[in-house]
Amino acid sequence: MAVKPCGSVVDQASFQIFAAIATSIVLEAAPFLLLGSLLSSIIAVFAGDGAFARVAKKPLPVQIVIGLAAGLVLPTCECGIVPVARRLLKKGVPPGAAVPFMLAAPVVNPVSLAATWVAFQGDWSMVAWRVLLVVLPAASLGWVLAAGKDSDLLRPTLDMAHDCGDGCGCGHDHAPHRRLPGRLPNRLLDVLRLTGREFMDMGRFLVIGSCAAALCKVLLPQAWLAPLSANLWLAVPAMLLLAVLMSICSEADAFVAASLSMFPRPALLAFLALGPMLDLKLLPAFLTVFRRPVAWVLILVPALMVYVLCMSLGLSGVMGGPR
């Protein structure tokens, strides 16, 4: 969209801006969602049911640590994390590992960490605080939800209810999914078809979330930001809300946060910590993939914990005031 360069909407229909922003978010996130869907499908087709049994036998603290650290070897952003987490749960990965992985991997991965470091001028403290503020809620939820099985967490009303053991998640009859063992071409074909269906399934949330984020961007008056930034009590909730509404990819959000230098650092950390765990793309996905109580826990607990932790940082003076 050839926007007026100053960004003014004086001569632009709001719909045009809405369409351009929604399209750009989907186009940006689609490759990562596809990657997540592909990972999910590879796990479904190639990983046997016992592949993750060793993780389930570990003590809970070890499960949580494995989940938190998995993002370092399975780098992904929040755009594609839900299908992977869903598949891991279906394949027997305990919630104690799968939930921390789902919440932490978008931040605890090399790309996101490097982006944060660069955006904040090599300030390791911002990187460390961001990781800590994500790891704490992720580990806590892993601990809380560890007692359940995958069926306690995942909604049966999804097409996953028709799952035939390999977790196709697409409402298919069971017979066709009795894979021909050992035939690599057949398995690769299965991977392609599953990837396509998984992308379709999660893509709707991406589309809905992107449209909602674009709508917020069009309607949100920016004049509100300046007065909010002056008061810690307002700045932290404002940045939490902004993180959810803007739905920026975890690999780019640090640059936006760094530019909002009028906000105090705890508020910037709130933006950086919550966005990858909860945004308008993840919200409908949580509500549809997980059972309703679990989804609300996934939505509310990280938001509350990040709020409390960032306010504590701000009030205690650990992070200081505005940069």
Place this chain on the structure above:
Amino acid sequence: MNARFRSVPPSFQDRVEGAILLCLGGLMAALANSRLYWNFLNPRFSPLTLGAGVALCVCGLALILRPEPGRGTISRLLRQAALLGFLCLAATAWDQAASLAPPAGFSGPSGVSGTQTGQPVEAAPPLKPEGPRVTKGGVEYLRLNLAELYIMLDKGRTDYPARFALRAHLTRPAALGGQALLSRIAVVCCLADSLDLGFLARGLDGVQDGQWVEVYGRLEPLDAAGKKAAKTAGAGRELSLRVVNPSQRIVAEHAEVIPAPDPPFLFEFREKEPFAWQ
């Protein structure tokens, strides 16, 4: 509803979804090869978009050519509708971008160039690659883009150039009472994370609202009124989040009105010379 679904061939659902994926993949691949790509994403991501588009096409073909029997459900219908809706939205956005973009090879209208306030204007040459430094009136200016200058200041660096040349879009927002604001939209990934970075400016009284300008100048600290104005410059509904430098103003020592750069957004930001002069 489900009874109706059951009346269609068992492989119908897979074929429909395959067709949707094929369309989406095709759109992504085509857009990645389009000169309009920058309207949505930073051009450095075009290979990623192209790769994902091709991969989606492959997945779509697998579903079309080797479908499996499956039940039609409301859930599947909804996801098909969501993706189809997005395809329509994306086509609209693309069409809008195409209708507003100049034809390929068109370098924009001939700009008029002027100097400081009240000086006569003259035809300006079209934008073209130039060296990292330029001399005007015996003074050497370092070329950089507005975002690079903004980032240097934001980082607290003191080694920013004393004299610089940059290209920017000039506006006179009502909130600033007619004061000049020089700005550029900087895009890291996509439009959603774009920032409209700006500086208040003076010495540009001869330039009209909405014109593109090449400014040769320096920085001066904002006074209290300027700092207050910088905070209010971001009001209104805009494509990008507007951030105006809260402490410095650009003083134009010389200025030329220029054609709009193509693309007008900034996608590259360097920390040292040679800067990404766009």
